[in-house]
Amino acid sequence: MARLPVYLQILVDQAEAGVANISSEGLAELAGVNAAKVRKDLSYLGSYGTRGVGYEVDYLVYQIRRELGLDHDWPVVIVGAGNLGQALAGYGGFTDRGFPVAGIVDIDDDKVDTVVGGARVRPLDELPQIVAGRNVSIGVIATPPASAQDAADRLVKAGVTSILNFAPVVLSVPIGITIRKVDLAVELQILSYHEQRRATAQSGGQLHAVPNEPGRGATA
Amino acid sequence: MARLPVYLQILVDQAEAGVANISSEGLAELAGVNAAKVRKDLSYLGSYGTRGVGYEVDYLVYQIRRELGLDHDWPVVIVGAGNLGQALAGYGGFTDRGFPVAGIVDIDDDKVDTVVGGARVRPLDELPQIVAGRNVSIGVIATPPASAQDAADRLVKAGVTSILNFAPVVLSVPIGITIRKVDLAVELQILSYHEQRRATAQSGGQLHAVPNEPGRGATA
DNA sequence: GTCAGCTTGTGAATCTGTGCACATGTCTCT
């Protein structure tokens, strides 16, 4: 389930705030979802709640981490050291959450050997060695749209099996490779759509509930 | 529908490549979805296809733009001029797609008056003037998690009605405000979940189809 | 020990979204 990471984040926050137990109702409130949904989701992991009490926060964190495969680090490799690639590499939040940057590569010789976020930018050719050397299975594409397919091909060839793509293009990858796209312009367009509805609804329209958006993930 | 922006992007690409007409089948192929779904989605806009021929690309682009409210620009204001805020402000792709940066603000005096991506960073106090002055209705939060709720409150107070949040926290906003969260760590966790499944499945498990992920959007 | 009050876990009803299949309509070629 794609909601588990959200629960996890909330639970970690709660644990830091000193909360030892939480009810499905409380967690649902914080996550902005239905309480029954929370219980169904968590029951999928097995039965770790105590009736009459709720869930032990620490243990739940441990179980969700286990389910998500976060009981060990997943090094990632970033392709493209432009605006976005540098911001990502310089962001400490990934390492904290178990995704250390194993390396960042760029095709541009001017970028190579510059240092961003404590990591030296390496030439594109070294991608296979980075992937093999640290057993990297997750790649991040932060190249211009025109180069994204090339970047994906190289990542797959190097042995990466999951890709997070920031370029606004649909990539084609072999079956078995998991790909996930984050398109910020699409996010803004969805907001503008809501703004548009707001403006159009005007006087006549009653307050309408806006349903959650369908997802964008896919496995080829 | 959250798929309209994806269609739009593909259609614009196709238009630039000189394609005048496209069938639901062709568009579905490029978008990686079912053809019937494409037709259902497009029929929601009204009936703009021609049987036996397909859809006229230019006209479809126009109609989707209209539906999404992209027939005029939506200026955005960015709160937080750190790693991410600077990358966003310096990214030309937003302006191209109808989301010019009306301003970027930061609470840190050291950041104020520095120039990123052609825009001068302005003090947090000026947020209301920026919003009012250019009729901004979309705000972007690129502050640390601890400041995100404060940023949201200020944006709402200033008159913004849609927020794109990059901080990994759940924000609470008044009813009627549309909020959308992009949490990159969550995206990576979903990938690691798939990697985990891949590893666990091993020999015994048959090839399993991975369903699309549910969405993350919400309107309070 | 037992009772009252909570909270989980889950069957059942419901709702939403997806995909198939086909009737309907358009274009082209002869």
Add this chain to the structure above:
DNA sequence: AGAGACATGTGCACAGATTCACAAGCTGAC
């Protein structure tokens, strides 16, 4: 003009996700 090929638009059935409602189980107080 007519026929054949092609592609849209939509009724319908199915699958999955969501929500409700409630029985089962735990805790703490008396």
